[in-house]
Amino acid sequence: MGSYRIVLGLVALAAALLAPFAVGQFWMTLITQIYIYGLLALSVDLLLGHAGLYSLCHASFFAVAAYTTAILQVRHGVPTLLAAPAGIVAGTLLAILYGASVRTRGVYFILITIALGYIIWGAVYRWASFTGGDNGITNVPPPSIGSVTIASQTAYYYFALAVVLLCALGYRILIRSPFGLTLRGIKASESRMRSLGYRTTKHLYVAFVISGAMASLAGVLYVYYNRFINPVAASFQISVEVSLMAIVGGSGTIIGPFLGSGIVLGLRNWVSSFFEFHAAVMGIVFIATILWAPHGLVGLFSRLRARDTKTKVAPP
Amino acid sequence: MNSGVLQAINGISFAALLFLLASGFTLSFGLMRVVNMAHGAYYLLGGYIGLSITRYTGSFALGVLGGGLAIIPVGYLIDRHFIRRTGENHLAQVLLTVGIAFVVGDIALKIWGGDNLKVPTPIELRGAIELPGGIIYPTYRFVLILFGILVGLLLWLIYHKTQIGAVVRAGVDDRETVSAIGINIDRLFVLVSAMASFLAGMAGVVGGAFLTLYPGAEWEILIYALVVVIFGGLGSLEGAMIGALIVGLLDAYGRWLLPEFSYFVLFGPMAILLLFRPRGIFGRES
C-alpha cells in the first residue's frame, strides 16, 4: 500500500474523529447518515464490484432489519442487546431466501431483484396492521447496552463510526481472501471459473447472504439513528440510489461507496435547500455518472494518477 | 352477484392495459437488448399529454392517439442519445433510464402538478353495460379488453404474418446475422422503439382514464410490467400476452381475497416460477 494512501487514511480517520468538534450538530448528523448509507452501499458493492451481480433489492434487507428491531423495541420492549441482533438475523434470513435469485444471471437477475425488492416494499406498505403502513414505526428508543444509553447525537456519531470502521475492516479481510478472489474470478469469467472446478452459483449465493447481512446491519444502525422507520426505507429508489453511490464513488474499492454516499447525500441536501425537484437532480447525477464517470470518483482519480504502465493491482 | 367472475373481468381488463406496456418493453429487449426502466415514465408522460389534448380538443380518441404519438420522439431521443451509449451493459441501462425517469417524472410534476388526474372519457364509454350472465360492468373497462385484444391481434399479425415482422423476429433471434445479410438493423431498432414508445404513451392515456395519473404511477405500473415480462419471458410477444393475463388475474384476485397481501399473491408465484424456470414461460437462455 502506497505511503500516500496511509497518510490519506490517517488524515481521514482524524477528520472523522474530530468532526463533531469542528462542525455543527446538523453536519454531524448528516455525516452519520453518510456512514450508514455508505455501509449499505458497501454491501451492494460486494456483489456489484466483486462478484459482478447487480442487486436492486438491498433496501429489503435494510428495511426488514430496521423494522424488526423497531417493532421489538417499541412494541415489545425488547432490549437493544436482543433487538439489534434480531434485526440483523431477520434481514439475513431474508437474504438466505432471496439468495435463490443467484440462479439467474445478467438482466434476469436485475429484474428479479427489482421484483423481490417490491415484495418487501409492498408487504411493509400494505400490511399496515403489523408495520404501521405509511406511518411506519415511531419513537424508537436510543440503543442501550446494560446501563449505558447512546442517547446524544454525538455519542451515536461515534458509535456508528466505530461500527462502520469495524465492518470496513472485516470487509477488507473478506475481499482480500481467497473467497474474495473467487468472486472477482466469477465476475471476470464465470465459464472459466466453472471449468476450473468452481461451483460458481454456490459462491455467489454465499456472497449474496454476506452482503444481505451487511445491509441488515446498516438497517439496524439506521433505525437507531433515525428513531423512526417507514416504507420508504424498503423502496426501489433506495436500492437504486445505493447502487449509484457505489458507482459514483468507485465500485470495487472500500472507500468508494462511502465517497459516493457523501456525494449523493451531500448533493441532495444542498439542492433541496433551493430546488424542490431533487428527484430530477438525482436523475441527472445518475445519467451523468453512467455516461461520463462509470468508474466513479476513485476511477477518475486513478486515471489522473496513472501516467505509466505501473500496475494498480496489489500482489495477492 | 358472481364476484369471482367480476374479478376475472377486472383482471382481464387490467391485463389488457399491462399488455400495451409490456409488449413494447419485452420486444425492445428482445431486439435491442435494452432494459428501459423509463417505460413507466413514458406511460405517465403520454397519459398527461393525452389528458391535455383531450381537455383541449374534447376528443378522447385524439388524446389516446396524441399521447402515443408524443412519446415517439421522446423515446427516439432517449434511445439515440442516452441508451445507445451503454452498449449491452444492463446495469448501466437500468441506472441511466431510472435517472431519466426521475427527470421526466419531475418535469411532469412541474407541468401537471401532484393531484390525481383522470383522463375524461367520452359519454359513450361511461356508465355500465350488461354482460351475459346478468353482470353489470363498467363500459370503459370492458371496451379496454376489446381494445387490448385488438392491439394484441394486430401486433401478433404484424409479428408473425408480415415481412417486417419476420425481420424483427429474425433480429430477436440473431441480431448479428440479420445485420450481416444487409438489413438495416438500425432502422429496425428505430421502428421497434417507436412502436414501444407509442404503445406506452397510449397505455398512459387509456390507463389514466380509470386508474388516474399521479406522481409515482409510473413506478407502480412499471413494476407490474416487469412482472409480466418475468413471467412471460423477455423478448416474447406471446409471453407478454400470457404474462399480462396471469398478472392481471393474480392482482385482481389478490386484491379481492387478501388485500393486505396482494403483492404476495402476485410475487409469490413469480418467485416460485423463478426458482424453477428463471427465464419465464417463453423466454430463451440469455
Next chain:
Amino acid sequence: MNAAIEVSNLAKIFGGLRAVDGVTLQVAPGERRALIGPNGAGKTTLFHCVTGTLLASSGRVRLFGFDVTQLPDYRRTELGMGRTFQITNVFTELSLVENLVLSIIGTDRRKWIMHRPVSAFPAIREQALAGLEAVGLADRSDQPVKLLSYGERRQLELALALNTSPKVLFLDEPCAGLSPGERTRIFNMVRALPRNITVILIEHDMDVALGLADRVTVMNRGRVMAEGTPDDVQANPEVRDVYFGHA
C-alpha cells in the same frame, strides 16, 4: 484397465443441426490423441460435451470408467479434467498471478477461506509463479492480463489448464494465432508433459498435431471418419480428400 476417456455414441443436436452425430472413441491413459478435421466438423462441440461445458443430447462419456455424462463441468474438473478454450478465456481484469492462483485452488478447499488474505499463503503464490515460469510469463506476474499480447494470453490459457492438476487435458487449438516461435514453445511444453496426464488436442496445425500425437482421430460432419496412427491417417485417401479435395 479403463480408458482415460471413453465416448460412446455421443450426439449433440442444436435444433435441426447434428453438430456431433454419434461419436465413439477411446483414449488410453497417458496417450496423446490429436483430434483433427475441417472447420465445422464438431470437434470443439465434442470437447464441450466431454468436459461438461455442454450436456450431450445422447450417448455416454466415461472418465476412467466413471460415467460423467450428466455431471456439470465443475464436477468433471474436480474428477480430473482440465481444458483450454478455443477462444481465449482468461481473467483479463485480474493479474497473471491471480489467474494462476484461481487455477490452483479451483479444486482446493482453501478457496472458501474468508478470514485470511491470499498473501498469507506464500506456498500458493510460489506455485503460481512456478506455473507462470513454465510458460515463460513469470516476469509479468503482477501485471493485469489486459496488457498481454494474444500469444501470451494463449500461453496463460495453457497454464491455467495445467495448474488444475488434471489427469486428462483437453487442449482446443492451443497454437491458433501464434507465431512460429510461440508454436514451438507450446509444442515443447505439451511434449514435455508427464505421461500420467492424458492429452487430447484439437489442432489445425498438422505439424503440431501429428508431431505430438500417438494416435489421431479424424472428424468430419459430426462423425469420426478415420482413426489411427499419424502415418495411417496421413496415408488415408478419404482423409486426404477431405483436406485437399482430391484422392
